[in-house]
Amino acid sequence: MLTNNISYGKQSINDSDIEAVIDVLKSERLTQGSKVDEFEEALAKYxxxxxxxxxxxxxxxxxxxxxxxxxxxxDEIITSPITFAATTNAALYLGASAKFVDIVSSTVLMDNDKIEESITNKTKIIVPVHFAGLASDMVEISNIATKHNLKVVEDAAHALGSRYYNGKKVGCCDCSDMTVFSFHPVKSITTGEGGAITTNSKELYDKLKILRSHGMVRDSADYKYISSVPYYHEMQYLGYNYRMTDIQAALGISQLKRLDQFVKRRNLISNFYRITFLGDNNIKPLENLDGRYNSYHLFVMLLDDIDKRNKLISYLESKKISTQIHYMPVYKHPYYIDKGYSITLTNAEDYYSRCVSLPIYPAMDENEVKFITDCIKEFISS
Ligand SMILES: Cc1ncc(COP(=O)(O)O)c(C=O)c1O
Structure with a gap:
């Protein structure tokens, strides 16, 4: 028995991360300084x-x-039901709605073959979710989007450090308008809370920066009025305060340097899980598609049925091992039901009843992984 609780995911912070944050805390600017630009450049380059x-x-x-x-x-977006509610909530903020397309059971990615039948004249954006770190087939999705004149936003909250089957990194936006990342502590890298958007469009980039900070335009070339008032700037759009602080960005710069190491470590842990349960019909991992380098934000296993899955979770809890369920199909949340979402997608429902996310994070050591797999074996043979 290990003495500490094992969580399903957590950050990995070292002395360099701490020093980077302290340096900002000792500097003149805690926010709107140079660190955010530096982080953005490093992320785009990566x-x-x-x-x-x-x-x-x-x-x-x-x-x-x-x-x-x-x-x-x-308007409508098209996305997977197996995602964190934020993927569709953000569309609801704008008065739009979500059309959910069922998943492929083996990968839990949205079934690209079912996208076209879900497109209506209200559809504006296709939002593939690179679930658990596995990159979607973006060439297929981009072909569908081009054919129907739709935009594509990749939800890569799980997938910083992953690669598509052509070896390019998630976030390069070769096949999409924008890619979105999250830096919550359980993700590939952390800034405490935080996120980012990558794009190859200067027009979108400029608009994103303006909306991130209250819709204020600060470039005199873009002003609507001519003014000689010092410090003049104009609010031209209804924007937000969605800024990242320099404290967060400094942590992000430092974490980004270790991203490849983190992802390598996650791959080692997932290989250990896979090898341990290879050929075991009681518990099966999600498939990792050939040639797609997976950041393994999550390592998901499937049990035979809901009863076995729930009992395994309780058993592991009794051994101080935390697991998680990612996710209930978004349309089942009471808020969505109240809004009139009354669908049942078979693969998504089946997946939700049998899935469990096992602990995975870079700082997990061999003893912990071995302990977890031993506990699961004990449960299976009991
Ligand atoms: C798939 C997905 N999209 C979006 C988000 C939202 O990210 P954040 O928590 O940084 O707001 C998450 C967070 O867990 C997520 O898993």
Whole structure:
């Protein structure tokens, strides 16, 4: 028995991260200084995109991304039901709604073959979710979007550090208008709370930056009025305070340097889980598609039925091992039901009844992984 609780996911903070944050705390500017620009440049470089905009959360990143694409009242986005509610909540903020497309059971990615039948004349954006870190087939999605004149926003909250099957990094935006990331502590890297949007469009980039900070325009070339008043600037849009602080950005810069190490470690842990349960029909991992480098934000296993899954969770809890369920289909949340979402998607429902996310984070050591797999084996054989 290990003495400490094992959580399903957590951050990995070292002395360099702490020093980076302390340096900002000792500096003149805690926010709106140079660190945010530096983080954005480093993130865009890492992903292979032209631009990155750092914001206060993955949710605010989604909200801004949808808004700069013009999503508004009566419009629809198309996405997966197996995602965190923020993916669709951000569309609801703008008066739009969500059309949920069932998942492929083996990968839990939205079934691309079912996207076209869900498109209506209200559809504006397709939002693939790179679930658990596995990149969606973006060439297929981009072809559908082009054919129907739709925009694409990748929800890559789980997938910083992942690669598509052509080896390019998630976030390069080769096949999308924008990619959205989250830096919550359980994600690939953390800034405490935080998020970002990458894009190759200068026009979208400029709009994102303006909306992130109250819709204020600070470039005199873009002013509507001519003014000689010192410190003059104009609010031209209804924007937000979705800024990331320099404290957060400094942590992000430091964390980004270790991202590849983190993802490597997550891959080692997931390989250990896979090898341990290879050929075991009682518990099966989600499939990792050939050639797609997976950041393994989550490691999800499927049990035979809800009863076994729930009993395994309780058993692991008794051993101080926390697990999670990612996620209840979004349309089942009471808020969505009250809004009139009354659908049942078979694969999503089946997945939700049998899934469990096992602990995975870079700082997990061999003893912990072995302890978890031993406990699961004990449960299976009991
Ligand atoms: C798929 C997905 N999208 C969006 C978000 C929202 O990110 P944040 O928590 O940074 O607002 C999350 C967060 O867990 C997520 O998992």
């Amino acid at each position: 992903c292979g995109s032209k631009y990155a905009v750092a914001v206060s959360s993955g949710t605010s990143a989604l909200h801004l991304a949808y808004q700069v694409l013009g999503l508004s009242v009566g």
